[in-house]
Amino acid sequence: MTPFHYQNDELFAEDLPLSRIADQFGTPCYVYSRAALEDNLRAYEQALGDIPHLTCFAVKANSNLAVLNILARAGAGFDIVSGGELARVLRAGGQASKVIFSGLGKTEAEIEQALKAGILCFNVESEPELERINAVAGRLSMRAPISLRVNPDVDAGTHPYISTGLKENKFGIDIAQALNVYKHAATLPNIHVTGVDCHIGSQLTSIAPYLDAIDRVLMLIDQLSEHGIELQHFDIGGGLGVVYQDEQPPAPHELIDAVKARLADRKLELIVEPGRSIAANAGILLTRVEFLKHTDHKHFAIVDGAMNDLLRPALYGAWQAIEPVKLKLAGQHTGHAYDIVGPVCESGDFLGKDRWLEIAPGDLLAVRSAGAYGFVMSSNYNTRNRAAEVMVDGNQATVVRKRETIDYQLSLESTLSD
Numbered sequence: 001m002t003p004f005h006y007q008n009d010e011l012f013a014e015d016l017p018l019s020r021i022a023d024q025f026g027t028p029c030y031v032y033s034r035a036a037l038e039d040n041l042r043a044y045e046q047a048l049g050d051i052p053h054l055t056c057f058a059v060k061a062n063s064n065l066a067v068l069n070i071l072a073r074a075g076a077g078f079d080i081v082s083g084g085e086l087a088r089v090l091r092a093g094g095q096a097s098k099v100i101f102s103g104l105g106k107t108e109a110e111i112e113q114a115l116k117a118g119i120l121c122f123n124v125e126s127e128p129e130l131e132r133i134n135a136v137a138g139r140l141s142m143r144a145p146i147s148l149r150v151n152p153d154v155d156a157g158t159h160p161y162i163s164t165g166l167k168e169n170k171f172g173i174d175i176a177q178a179l180n181v182y183k184h185a186a187t188l189p190n191i192h193v194t195g196v197d198c199h200i201g202s203q204l205t206s207i208a209p210y211l212d213a214i215d216r217v218l219m220l221i222d223q224l225s226e227h228g229i230e231l232q233h234f235d236i237g238g239g240l241g242v243v244y245q246d247e248q249p250p251a252p253h254e255l256i257d258a259v260k261a262r263l264a265d266r267k268l269e270l271i272v273e274p275g276r277s278i279a280a281n282a283g284i285l286l287t288r289v290e291f292l293k294h295t296d297h298k299h300f301a302i303v304d305g306a307m308n309d310l311l312r313p314a315l316y317g318a319w320q321a322i323e324p325v326k327l328k329l330a331g332q333h334t335g336h337a338y339d340i341v342g343p344v345c346e347s348g349d350f351l352g353k354d355r356w357l358e359i360a361p362g363d364l365l366a367v368r369s370a371g372a373y374g375f376v377m378s379s380n381y382n383t384r385n386r387a388a389e390v391m392v393d394g395n396q397a398t399v400v401r402k403r404e405t406i407d408y409q410l411s412l413e414s415t416l417s418d
């Protein structure tokens with residue numbers, strides 16, 4: 001059974017009607033399914049199964065402590081991009097020895113924090129960063145395990161804002177320079193070269209760009225070997241797409257099988273960093289219709305969720321399905337093609353456009369596929385309190401992040417005394 005499904009014309013999260021969750025916890029509110037998170041992680045674990053591997057969930061996709069805790073208990077490692085994310089992983093019960101630190105602007109404080117925690121590896125994105133990691137490790141009399149994130153210059157065929165593996169992107173070290181950087185890294189006293197990393201973009205819907213990138217990195221691995229630099233792991237990044245509308249992304253096992261075939265009998269641990277494909281379809285944003293507004297040109301459904309809660313439609317023009325929580329009897333309300341908009345004072349504040357719905361004020365809507373890059377990208381724009389997050393496990397619902405309050409928001413601010 002899919003985690004969010006209709007029973008008797010009403011949308012459920014696992015065994016709970018979403019209307020009950022809305023009544024209990026209010027709207028807007030994110031609702032996640034524990035079973036879906038576990039199933040999605042298991043899809044990677046089973047595909048990787050018989051080879052040395054680690055599935056590092058990309059924390060940026062959903063960093064709620066309960067989400068991280070569920071994944072840690074199911075055996076996941078974590079891909080982090082900040083000291084804050086490291087703190088979350090450790091608070092959630094994740095093991096530092098299964099943490100990969102990505103990102104291109106690591107501060108000295110973050111590097112020190114990660115070294116002291118004992119993370120598995122730093123994915124290094126530039127030569128100055130390599131020098132900085134060497135210096136911080138030297139001060140602590142430690143050796144930092146590193147891999148270089150190489151930029152293989154392949155087109156991931158995704159939205160330009162979330163493509164990362166082209167040479168004009170800011171990410172990674174140009175693959176043409178990687179050999180020299182590795183040779184230099186191998187001479188640094190406080191660096192231990194352990195692997196290579198390559199993440200080419202997000203919401204990828206075909207395997208071909210992965211294999212292009214992998215072929216290029218395998219050539220680099222062979223060159224390194226000729227220079228006496230042997231790597232222990234190959235981190236292929238994350239990026240596997242999900243179905244938002246009519247995409248047909250490969251399943252994790254299709255990607256992993258193809259990658260395994262490419263790696264053949266090389267003695268390399270395979271690391272993956274999936275975010276979206278574990279969390280997106282494990283969550284929805286629940287919102288309530290405040291008003292319907294009909295003009296000569298348009299039909300608007302003004303809802304209590306907005307771009308500050310779910311930014312993807314406004315930022316990328318992303319399409320996410322919007323469904324009524326209760327299906328009405330045919331003809332009960334006149335149907336219209338609505339723009340689903342929030343109360344924020346921006347014309348770009350929409351969750352969906354031109355959606356055929358038969359709705360009335362007070363109805364609940366579910367924005368699907370909101371478990372990844374949803375709450376984590378939310379803000380307080382217009383001094384809106386950020387939404388509550390609720391985890392459903394069977395017929396149990398637990399608030400795993402309280403709805404913010406105005407007092408909480410104002411508590412960090414002050415006025416001048418004169």
Ligand SMILES: Cc1ncc(COP(=O)(O)O)c(C=O)c1O
Pocket residue numbers: 058061079102103199201202203237238239240273274275276277372
């Ligand atoms: C370095 C790195 N790893 C992993 C991910 C996770 O990507 P996705 O959520 O597309 O699987 C990202 C984001 O694209 C990333 O930048």
Ligand SMILES: N[C@@H](CCCC[NH3+])C(=O)O
Pocket residue numbers: 060162202203312372373
């Ligand atoms: N935030 C983006 C994905 C960015 C991936 C970050 N590496 C999205 O919602 O699609």
